Amino acid sequence: MSGLPGLGLLRRALSRPVGQPRAYSALQRAVGYDRVLRRLAIEVLKVGPDDDVLDVGCGPADILAGLPAGVDYTGIEPHAPYLAAARARWGHRARFIGGRVEELPLGRQYRWVLLLGVLHHVGEAEARSLLAACAARLAPGGALLSLEPCPRAGRPLLEQQLYAIDRGRFVRSEAEQRRLVGAAFSTVQAERWDGMLRMPYSYLLISASASPGAPPAGHLE
Numbered sequence: 614m615s616g617l618p619g620l621g622l623l624r625r626a627l628s629r630p631v632g633q634p635r636a637y638s639a640l641q642r643a644v645g646y647d648r649v650l651r652r653l654a655i656e657v658l659k660v661g662p663d664d665d666v667l668d669v670g671c672g673p674a675d676i677l678a679g680l681p682a683g684v685d686y687t688g689i690e691p692h693a694p695y696l697a698a699a700r701a702r703w704g705h706r707a708r709f710i711g712g713r714v715e716e717l718p719l720g721r722q723y724r725w726v727l728l729l730g731v732l733h734h735v736g737e738a739e740a741r742s743l744l745a746a747c748a749a750r751l752a753p754g755g756a757l758l759s760l761e762p763c764p765r766a767g768r769p770l771l772e773q774q775l776y777a778i779d780r781g782r783f784v785r786s787e788a789e790q791r792r793l794v795g796a797a798f799s800t801v802q803a804e805r806w807d808g809m810l811r812m813p814y815s816y817l818l819i820s821a822s823a824s825p826g827a828p829p830a831g832h833l834e
């Protein structure tokens with residue numbers, strides 16, 4: 614998304630500090646993203662005793678604050694500082710793997726595959742291979758949850774500029790996200806999450822499953 618001339622500079626200036634896990638998590642809390650993760654954990658995931666979760670691009674794994682202590686959670690993350698922070702904070706109750714999901718050996722499949730705030734960091738070809746890798750790790754009857762910023766036409770300039778300064782260079786419309794996810798999954802449902810941050814911002818939550826007969830994610834029924 615294009616923006617005002619200084620926005621590229623601002624994005625680059627923010628990029629390095631936000632690559633540090635403490636700054637990343639602090640910024641996310643400041644804008645209210647912790648509430649988004651909590652709602653996702655409590656209202657959508659509703660993890661049961663037999664459910665397991667693969668969190669792709671887990672970052673510092675802040676979502677674990679909203680998940681029950683006994684959850685069977687695996688996070689995979691290629692950015693070493695985020696991975697180290699996730700292990701330091703949550704290593705006693707979760708498993709973390711360093712690397713990209715495309716490199717994760719096939720074999721285990723998960724009830725839930727989370728892809729939270731990842732897709733807008735990658736271009737078309739990488740997004741397609743990432744989504745295919747997620748689909749291959751999803752158990753029958755399981756669901757992928759993708760949460761992404763998602764601009765809407767006609768919103769105030771301030772909101773449009775907020776997407777433009779995001780480190781992710783590939784913020785996509787709802788139609789583009791549906792198309793991308795639909796290339797790897799046969800059932801795609803989407804829901805807008807607006808007004809959850811302390812600034813004007815819109816998210817798109819997509820629930821996708823591999824087979825048309827698979828049950829949809831609870832909140833999106």
Ligand SMILES: C[S@@+](CC[C@H](N)C(=O)[O-])C[C@H]1O[C@@H](n2cnc3c(N)ncnc32)[C@H](O)[C@@H]1O
Nearest residue numbers: 669670671672690691692713714729730731743
């Ligand atoms: C903005 S962070 C989101 C962190 C966390 N999911 C959250 O919602 O706070 C996106 C993360 O995706 C990771 N990522 C990008 N491509 C990936 C891939 N192919 N496999 C796994 N993680 C990836 C990046 O390293 C980055 O930490």
